[in-house]
Amino acid sequence: MIKDEIINLIRDKRAHIGIIGLGYVGLPLAVEFAHNGFSTTGFEVDEAKAKAINEGRSYIGDVSSSAIAEMVGAGRLSASTDFSPLAKCDAIIICVPTPLRKTKEPDITYILAAAEEIKKNLRRGQLIILESTTYPGTTDEVLLPMFEETGLKLDEDFLLAFSPERVDPGNPQFQTHNIPKVVGGCTDDSTEAAAYLYSQIVSHVHSVTSARVAEAAKLLENTFRAVNIGMANEMARLCYALGIDTWEVIRAAATKPFGFMPFYPGPGIGGHCIPLDPHYLSWKARQHGFDSRFIGLAEEVNSRMPEHVVTLVSDGLNDDRKALNGARVLLLGVAYKKDVNDVRESPALSIIDRLRAKGAEVSYHDPFVREVSFDDAHTEGSGAPLQSVELTDDRLKNSDCVIIVTDHSGIDYARVTSQCKLIVDTRNALNGELRRKASARIIRL
Ligand SMILES: NC(=O)c1ccc[n+]([C@@H]2O[C@H](COP(=O)([O-])OP(=O)(O)OC[C@H]3O[C@@H](n4cnc5c(N)ncnc54)[C@H](O)[C@@H]3O)[C@@H](O)[C@H]2O)c1
Numbered sequence: 001m002i003k004d005e006i007i008n009l010i011r012d013k014r015a016h017i018g019i020i021g022l023g024y025v026g027l028p029l030a031v032e033f034a035h036n037g038f039s040t041t042g043f044e045v046d047e048a049k050a051k052a053i054n055e056g057r058s059y060i061g062d063v064s065s066s067a068i069a070e071m072v073g074a075g076r077l078s079a080s081t082d083f084s085p086l087a088k089c090d091a092i093i094i095c096v097p098t099p100l101r102k103t104k105e106p107d108i109t110y111i112l113a114a115a116e117e118i119k120k121n122l123r124r125g126q127l128i129i130l131e132s133t134t135y136p137g138t139t140d141e142v143l144l145p146m147f148e149e150t151g152l153k154l155d156e157d158f159l160l161a162f163s164p165e166r167v168d169p170g171n172p173q174f175q176t177h178n179i180p181k182v183v184g185g186c187t188d189d190s191t192e193a194a195a196y197l198y199s200q201i202v203s204h205v206h207s208v209t210s211a212r213v214a215e216a217a218k219l220l221e222n223t224f225r226a227v228n229i230g231m232a233n234e235m236a237r238l239c240y241a242l243g244i245d246t247w248e249v250i251r252a253a254a255t256k257p258f259g260f261m262p263f264y265p266g267p268g269i270g271g272h273c274i275p276l277d278p279h280y281l282s283w284k285a286r287q288h289g290f291d292s293r294f295i296g297l298a299e300e301v302n303s304r305m306p307e308h309v310v311t312l313v314s315d316g317l318n319d320d321r322k323a324l325n326g327a328r329v330l331l332l333g334v335a336y337k338k339d340v341n342d343v344r345e346s347p348a349l350s351i352i353d354r355l356r357a358k359g360a361e362v363s364y365h366d367p368f369v370r371e372v373s374f375d376d377a378h379t380e381g382s383g384a385p386l387q388s389v390e391l392t393d394d395r396l397k398n399s400d401c402v403i404i405v406t407d408h409s410g411i412d413y414a415r416v417t418s419q420c421k422l423i424v425d426t427r428n429a430l431n432g433e434l435r436r437k438a439s440a441r442i443i444r445l
Pocket residue numbers: 020021022023024025026043044045046049095096097098110113114131132133134165166167168169272273
């Protein structure tokens with residue numbers, strides 16, 4: 001049986017692993033397989049990334065260059081822009097982007113491009129796993145027919161499964177090896193082989209009965225976050241209107257030991273997952289005549305937060321008899337979350353765009369992001385690129401308002417609160433003591 005053949009190869013570490021797409025998801029995964037004794041090839045369309053890997057250099061914060069160099073040196077990890085060696089791989093995992101079109105519909109063209117390369121090189125004995133986040137049905141409605149067009153048959157010749165990725169960039173506590181993995185195959189044999197493969201590199205594998213369940217589970221996880229963050233954001237705006245401290249309210253509610261899980265407001269949601277993934281679910285639901293209202297509402301609330309932040313800045317300046325037009329506004333942090341360099345869908349970009357539209361002179365400081373350009377498909381807004389400025393006392397003193405958009409750990413917040421006049425803190429980055437000692441006026445979300 002094909003399943004037993006593949007499992008035997010995995011057991012003996014003779015299985016050659018191919019990872020398509022070496023980004024935030026694919027690179028840590030490739031390093032993990034290599035680290036656990038598997039000969040691993042990464043397939044990338046970006047030549048610079050492939051070159052960096054082969055030279056032992058990392059471009060992802062959570063993966064060290066030394067880990068890559070060690071695996072490359074041991075001959076267990078390499079990267080290729082030529083896809084023909086896919087034919088040599090026994091297990092192939094697809095980790096390519098799944099963005100949205102401008103119409104907010106799923107764009108699975110990267111998955112299709114990767115699947116085309118697999119199809120050209122498909123042979124008997126391969127296990128193929130899709131990890132890219134996508135709508136339920138992609139694996140068995142889209143990929144399976146493509147692969148069967150070769151004349152090869154599922155279960156008889158190859159196996160096919162979906163296993164969502166849950167990596168949380170910048171989270172030192174949970175990384176690939178200790179995040180439980182959900183696996184669902186198009187057939188039982190596919191589930192079993194894929195689960196066995198992941199059991200080599202992660203501590204817990206949870207098998208489900210189909211690829212669709214695994215696809216839907218991933219979308220539930222991220223929709224759950226989007227909806228709950230939306231609730232927290234709505235609460236923040238409600239509390240602002242009522243003059244109540246949102247953060248104190250959440251802290252108090254969170255003392256309940258059951259039935260409550262704290263979520264926190266912020267300047268808006270960002271990154272490659274939370275703002276996008278729920279749309280994959282609502283799009284698929286619409287195909288079946290189902291209108292998922294929670295998803296639409298969460299998006300509406302979350303996407304209004306940058307506008308709310310600009311209102312807070314404008315209100316703060318107004319109290320100083322100043323206008324946004326001509327005000328010098330400094331953003332602290334532009335990455336979508338703390339301690340990462342990712343600006344994809346970051347609310348900071350929308351805030352910058354809105355401030356510029358009102359005539360503010362905008363600059364930013366972010367130790368992780370040297371430059372932001374506004375012409376990237378992943379970013380919102382338009383206008384000239386900005387470079388991170390140095391966080392000098394002069395700059396803090398001369399800013400009319402400082403907005404803490406991302407609460408990076410390395411920032412000296414005591415210095416910030418002692419040097420500037422007005423701070424809008426969207427992350428509750430300034431604790432009670434800092435707020436008490438601050439000479440700056442502080443407006444919190
Ligand atoms: N970043 C996260 O935290 C995260 C977490 C969970 C799930 N995901 C999902 O994982 C998938 C990948 O996300 P990511 O953040 O790693 O994206 P990424 O943009 O960091 O990496 C994707 C890589 O794929 C490469 N690529 C694109 N098309 C290719 C092709 N046809 N062949 C080979 N390589 C190709 C790109 O050059 C890039 O290096 C997405 O579906 C995403 O939603 C991401």
